[in-house]
Amino acid sequence: MSESKLGVYICTDCGIGESLNIEDLQKIAKAQICRTHSFLCSQEGAQIIRDDINNEGVNKIVVAACSQRVNYDVFDYDPLKYVTERVNLREHVVWSHPPNTEETQAMAEDYLSLGITRASKSETPEPKITDLNKTILVVGGGVTGLTAAIEAAKAGSQVVLVEKEAELGGWSKKMYKILPTKAPFAELEKPAIDSKIAEAEGNENIKIYTATTIRKISGEPGMYDVTVEKGGSEETFTIGAIIYAIGWKPYDASKLDNLGYGKFKNVVTNVEMEEIALNGKIARPSDGKPAQSVVFVQCAGQRDEAHVPYCSSVCCNVSLKQAMYVRESNPDAGAYIIYKDMRTPGLYENFYKAAQDDEGIFLAKGEILGIEEEADGSLLVEVNNLLLGKTVRIKADIVVLATGMLTNMIPEDYEVNNLTPEYIGTITKKETTDGVTEELEPVPISLNLSYRQGPEMPHLKYGFPDSHFICFPYETRRTGIYAAGAVRHPMDALQASADAAGAALKAIQCLELTSQGKAVHPRSGDQTFPEFRLESCTQCRRCTVECPFGVLDEDEKGRSIHTVAAAVVPVWAPVLRGSLISRITVLI
Amino acid sequence: MGACPQRIINFKNYSIDMISSMIRSVDVPDESDEPFILGLICENDAYPALDLAGQNRVQYNPNFRFISLRCLGGTNLVWIADALSKGIDGIMLIGCKFGDDYQCHFIKGSQVANERLGKVQETLDRLMLEAERVQQVQLAINEWDNLPQILDDFSERLKELGPNPYKGF
Numbered sequence: 001m002s003e004s005k006l007g008v009y010i011c012t013d014c015g016i017g018e019s020l021n022i023e024d025l026q027k028i029a030k031a032q033i034c035r036t037h038s039f040l041c042s043q044e045g046a047q048i049i050r051d052d053i054n055n056e057g058v059n060k061i062v063v064a065a066c067s068q069r070v071n072y073d074v075f076d077y078d079p080l081k082y083v084t085e086r087v088n089l090r091e092h093v094v095w096s097h098p099p100n101t102e103e104t105q106a107m108a109e110d111y112l113s114l115g116i117t118r119a120s121k122s123e124t125p126e127p128k129i130t131d132l133n134k135t136i137l138v139v140g141g142g143v144t145g146l147t148a149a150i151e152a153a154k155a156g157s158q159v160v161l162v163e164k165e166a167e168l169g170g171w172s173k174k175m176y177k178i179l180p181t182k183a184p185f186a187e188l189e190k191p192a193i194d195s196k197i198a199e200a201e202g203n204e205n206i207k208i209y210t211a212t213t214i215r216k217i218s219g220e221p222g223m224y225d226v227t228v229e230k231g232g233s234e235e236t237f238t239i240g241a242i243i244y245a246i247g248w249k250p251y252d253a254s255k256l257d258n259l260g261y262g263k264f265k266n267v268v269t270n271v272e273m274e275e276i277a278l279n280g281k282i283a284r285p286s287d288g289k290p291a292q293s294v295v296f297v298q299c300a301g302q303r304d305e306a307h308v309p310y311c312s313s314v315c316c317n318v319s320l321k322q323a324m325y326v327r328e329s330n331p332d333a334g335a336y337i338i339y340k341d342m343r344t345p346g347l348y349e350n351f352y353k354a355a356q357d358d359e360g361i362f363l364a365k366g367e368i369l370g371i372e373e374e375a376d377g378s379l380l381v382e383v384n385n386l387l388l389g390k391t392v393r394i395k396a397d398i399v400v401l402a403t404g405m406l407t408n409m410i411p412e413d414y415e416v417n418n419l420t421p422e423y424i425g426t427i428t429k430k431e432t433t434d435g436v437t438e439e440l441e442p443v444p445i446s447l448n449l450s451y452r453q454g455p456e457m458p459h460l461k462y463g464f465p466d467s468h469f470i471c472f473p474y475e476t477r478r479t480g481i482y483a484a485g486a487v488r489h490p491m492d493a494l495q496a497s498a499d500a501a502g503a504a505l506k507a508i509q510c511l512e513l514t515s516q517g518k519a520v521h522p523r524s525g526d527q528t529f530p531e532f533r534l535e536s537c538t539q540c541r542r543c544t545v546e547c548p549f550g551v552l553d554e555d556e557k558g559r560s561i562h563t564v565a566a567a568v569v570p571v572w573a574p575v576l577r578g579s580l581i582s583r584i585t586v587l588i
Numbered sequence: 589m590g591a592c593p594q595r596i597i598n599f600k601n602y603s604i605d606m607i608s609s610m611i612r613s614v615d616v617p618d619e620s621d622e623p624f625i626l627g628l629i630c631e632n633d634a635y636p637a638l639d640l641a642g643q644n645r646v647q648y649n650p651n652f653r654f655i656s657l658r659c660l661g662g663t664n665l666v667w668i669a670d671a672l673s674k675g676i677d678g679i680m681l682i683g684c685k686f687g688d689d690y691q692c693h694f695i696k697g698s699q700v701a702n703e704r705l706g707k708v709q710e711t712l713d714r715l716m717l718e719a720e721r722v723q724q725v726q727l728a729i730n731e732w733d734n735l736p737q738i739l740d741d742f743s744e745r746l747k748e749l750g751p752n753p754y755k756g757f
Contacts, residue, residue, distance in 0.1 A: 067639045068631075083601060091642030092654065103650035110614055110653055117613045121606035125599075460688070470691050477695055522632070522693040523658070530589070533596040542591040548661075548695040 007033040007058035011040030011065035019099035028112045041074045060119045066090040083122040087115035127517030127527040132222030133240045140245035142170020143493045144485030147500035148243045153205040166211045176277035186350040218450035221480030241507035248405040248486035256301045260371040267399045282329040284397040286377035291397040298339035300401035308404040312490040315402035316343045320355040327360045338366045405490040410463040423454040453550035482506045589662040611670045623677035623746035627654040632693040634682040640732040648736040661697025675755030678746045681724040
């Protein structure tokens with residue numbers, strides 16, 4: 001910054017003038033320009049600051065008035081040219097302390113002095129404007145991935161979509177009918193996934209790879225190098241941001257030991273029930289007899305610490321849907337839904353009512369006490385019916401277990417209720433000179449990131465990639481990578497489509513901000529960038545290990561570099577890996 | 589910024605030296621009945637909570653001086669040393685909640701600060717100062733009404749410990 005000139009501006013409105021000795025306060029400013037005004041945030045007040053900027057060369061502005069969280073549009077001076085410091089005399093001093101006392105005056109004088117020191121030690125940022133690759137990679141070709149790709153392409157981005165199966169569409173391709181997607185949200189609809197697949201395939205801005213997995217991703221937002229593998233051969237390309245939409249898988253019902261799955265042929269999961277429906281008729285698996293009576297067991301292995309500790313939010317709606325299949329297939333049939341609670345989150349109240357109005361669908365709150373098989377294959381379900389207050393036994397042709405949704409971030413052989421903290425992996429014991437230590441070894445799953453902290457997204461609970469749930473639900477802990485759909489928590493296709501659009505927006509926003517040298521989150525728009533005085537680096541790696549966003553890595557000499565200048569603030573934008581390494585070599 | 593013991597990481601408008609200078613420019617009373625306390629507050633939850641206290645005209649202890657940080661995670665332990673050598677009686681870090689239901693806007697900032705404070709005990713012991721002079725408090729923006737009590741409780745505790753022996757040096 002060129003020669004700095006500081007100006008102090010004290011507002012005496014909002015009680016400040018009445019509660020403080022302004023003259024004494026002004027003495028704190030010593031040799032600086034110091035002006036007072038009775039209404040500093042007015043046009044006239046703001047003008048005195050502008051006049052000093054234009055005529056006196058003031059380039060560090062200390063505004064002693066209200067909180068920095070208000071009037072930031074009034075005291076808005078180009079942050080690339082001027083340092084602005086807000087001293088809070090209002091909320092933090094005169095509004096919370098008695099007027100005209102020695103202590104209150106001492107507070108105000110100290111705060112002004114602190115503010116002046118802060119401004120004096122501040123410099124204006126030099127933003128890193130860079131040319132980036134703005135292509136978006138979508139990982140996963142189900143309803144979420146396809147929607148994200150289509151939305152991003154419509155917004156003008158180039159998209160690359162990678163799907164590990166040979167066919168696009170994911171779970172939506174295996175649905176007989178889908179939950180209502182338009183008002184009044186009362187009737188089942190035909191799946192629309194085929195038209196979505198056609199739209200994505202027909203869009204010239206979307207390049208699709210099927211039967212392809214990701215071998216490696218290295219780099220940072222704006223310049224990720226992705227290596228994919230298809231049928232034995234590899235290809236590498238560059239992209240800017242990633243949408244992570246790898247979806248879900250059902251909980252393994254064979255782990256549920258008291259519901260007869262695996263023992264009795266006619267006990268199936270909700271996923272298998274959908275397959276039965278696709279065959280045309282609702283018939284029981286053991287002998288093909290059309291189902292006269294079907295019992296749905298809700299929360300099968302869910303809201304249960306021993307299996308899936310959470311509620312998957314979708315299965316109640318799915319059972320209502322499948323109960324309607326039963327009724328449609330055989331108007332004389334009865335469908336019995338036994339639930340802990342009936343949960344139809346979203347816009348599905350009318351849908352729930354339509355099911356209740358059907359004279360063949362029976363809903364009861366109860367616990368399953370036992371399931372037995374009869375000689376002919378039909379099942380006898382004993383239920384403690386909490387609404388009736390007594391035990392009932394229902395004879396069923398099919399029992400459908402409403403099992404839960406797990407995120408695909410959980411690899412085969414890992415338990416959803418017993419994952420290692422933060423990074424999914426294994427704890428290994430290592431022999432060191434200090435004794436035996438335990439270390440977490442994260443396992444690669446689908447992204448294979450070359451990040452020092454781990455190859456996959458950090459999770460908070462149950463394998464779901466961590467987003468800041470309260471403040472920034474659409475972010476993740478890796479800037480540039482946006483999780484969408486059931487990978488991040490159980491949801492239905494309608495919510496997943498909205499999620500996908502949100503992730504596409506975030507991905508585009510990330511690239512735009514990064515190219516302008518601005519932080520993405522939490523301090524959106526911040527153009528400062530951390531500077532490392534590498535001559536004094538002792539390679540202790542504390543910064544590398546502690547960064548919550550995994551932004552730092554090491555060079556060959558063990559010194560920290562922000563190659564993965566991913567993120568959020570404080571570190572956000574790409575610093576060209578090549579130029580920084582050469583700088584390190586020069587310093588040695 | 590907080591992690592590096594060599595203090596090599598800084599920003600153009602936010603640096604370790606800046607906060608150290610601010611701490612040194614505080615006018616610490618040589619003698620007083622009331623403990624004089626430095627508060628390091630995060631700009632995301634703690635600063636707004638203080639704002640809300642002011643907006644609701646809630647009155648609190650005037651012997652605190654608050655310096656706002658981007659995140660408690662950037663707290664460098666050198667600031668604790670700076671404050672104590674100025675004769676400040678105690679230091680309170682106020683920031684977002686951490687843990688399973690975390691609110692820290694930087695995900696783990698306040699958690700990292702909490703772990704780092706564990707390392708400061710040794711330094712304090714060597715200076716013959718009580719570890720309790722440094723405390724961290726988790727405060728959500730909607731808990732502003734607890735502020736007066738939190739500040740007074742800490743002040744009371746410091747009264748029991750007595751004034752900083754380095755005062756006036």
